[in-house]
Amino acid sequence: MDLVPALARWVHFLAGVMWIGLLYYFNFVQVPALKAATADNTAAGITKHVAPRALLYFRWSAVVTWLAGATLLGANFVNAFTLRPGWVGIGIGAWLGTIMIFNVWAIIWPNQQKILGMKPASDEEKAKARRTAFLTSRMNTALSIPMLFFMAGGLTHRAAFGL
């Protein structure tokens, strides 16, 4: 049925904008803002009220994005992930997106729970968690650049890059 991939594409874009938008918010806005807020003792407003909400939408929009993307690939899911001819471009994009969602759920979220006090952690563990979550979030920001390049591929990419 044509309706399913059409709706999946729409949802993939909607959730993807939220996911990557929040990723960019964390990296371009919240991290520098927290640095400044810590200096004048106002960081609690961000860590208590903003960060948990942003993280909630961040991690679940990642799930919706991935599931909608998988639905959109449909019967070509394996072709994409095994980089079969004709599926190399979107396949690389799909792999990058999958690495990114793994980073969100397996590394960023567990470490953020320690940082925000949702899980017990010593000061030393929190400092380590902060560094790990920061670098993984930055890695995802870097990965989003080729991921969006390959995901957004179409006739223009075919003409310019042969992909």
Next chain:
Amino acid sequence: MKNPLDSLWGTIITGLVLTVILVLAAKSLMG
């Protein structure tokens, strides 16, 4: 050596370099 991911510009340049590498890899994969 400083980690490029510590700065926003380093992160963006890392992403752009990775894009070029992956485009070349994809093209060689396609023959």
